[in-house]
Amino acid sequence: MNNNIFKDLSFKVFRSGNPLFFYIGINTIIFIPTALVALVTFLTRTxxxxxxxVREYFALPASVSKLPERFYTVFTYMFFxxxxxxxxxxxxxxxxxxxxxxNFLKSRQFHFVFITGGLAGALFFIAGMNIFPVFADGLGGITVIGASGCVMAIIVATATLVPNYxxxxxxxxEVKIKYLALAYFILDILALGSTNAGGSIAHIGGAVLGFTYIRILQNGTDWSKIFEKKPKLRVVKNEQPIKKPTFKGVSQKEVDEILDKISKSGYDKLTATEKEKLFKASKD
Known part of the structure; x- marks a missing residue:
């Protein structure tokens, strides 16, 4: 039974193709060894x-002088x-x-927003720490760690896409997600005067990326296409036409058209029939 549970979890994280499970799984897997070491050292009074x-080697340093030897931390800080x-x-x-x-966008777009949200958070963090004089004295010891910037990018992107969900x-x-995202953002602005100011700056960077990506997407440009795999050319002879999959009575073509409309005009511009079709497809 335990083996089956492990296989199910492994499938969801690594083979299901769902980026949500992938990032939750990766962050959790990385955290567990750290937590176990912390538990052992606590119990043994080591x-x-x-x-x-972790902060020394995997967190992102604010000091620009440390970046040449800790360049990889622009990625690792997101997963610790x-x-x-x-x-x-x-x-x-x-x-x-x-x-x-x-429910409304593609896996490729989720990957793009998560990763670039983290990179935007890193850029804002380094810039903010070095621009504002208040942080100058302790710059050498300031770091940021955690997936908060990535998560903030997903939160704000979602709230920008479907604000009335x-x-x-x-x-x-019932609370509309646009108000939740706004509350998160305001709290981060207010927290700029706290001891975790660096983390708040990173959150703001992620939020800016998430908002900008959706606005650009709604104008017809999808930055995430850099992650799109180009199909391989092949010769096909005497094959039967391939039927596109349907989702509980909704064809893939209809789903694609609805998603294109969302990306250009927003969820609120959908008709009641289109919303019902998308809802049925999402429940497949």
Whole structure:
């Protein structure tokens, strides 16, 4: 039974093709060894902090002088976390908004927004730390770590694409995701005066990327096409026409047309019939 559970999880993370499961799985897999080492050192009262090592070698440094030898951290910082709750809340936000994102856009677009959101967060972090004088004195010891910038990119991209999509929240009822994204963004602006100012700057960078990507997409340009695989040419003889798959009565052509309309005009411009077709397709 345990073997079956492991196989199911392995399939979802690495072979399902769903980027939401992939990024949640990768972040969790990377975190587990760190957490186990931290637990052992705590129980044995060992004078060793594994999170200090993680920050030293995998977090993104604010100091430009450290970047030549820590250049790889512009990617690694997105996949390491500084404690369980840091990981938990990032993955929870990614799960909530990522599901909505995947209902309307493609896996390729999810990958693009997640990765470039993290890169934008890194760029904003380094620029902000070096531009604002208030951070100058402690610049050598400032780092940022975590997938928050990537997650913020997904959150804001989703809220920009379908702003009136609503979550049901306990005690609050239905709340449109555009208000949730705005609340996240405002909190990050206010947190620029806190001890985690660098993290907030990275979040803002991710948010800017997510918003910009969807706006450009709605104008007809899809930046994520750089990830698109070019089909190989082959000669086909005497083959029967290939039938496109259908989704509970909705053809793939109809789904593609609806997604194109969303990318150009937004979800709110869909007719009631188009929304119903997309809903049926998403439930397949």
């Amino acid at each position: 004078n060793f902090d594994v999170y200090d090592v 976390h500084d404690g369980f709750f840091h990981l938990f809340f990032n993955m929870l936000g990614l799960f909530w908004f990522g599901q909505v994102f995947m 609503a979550f049901f929240l306990m005690f609050l009822g």
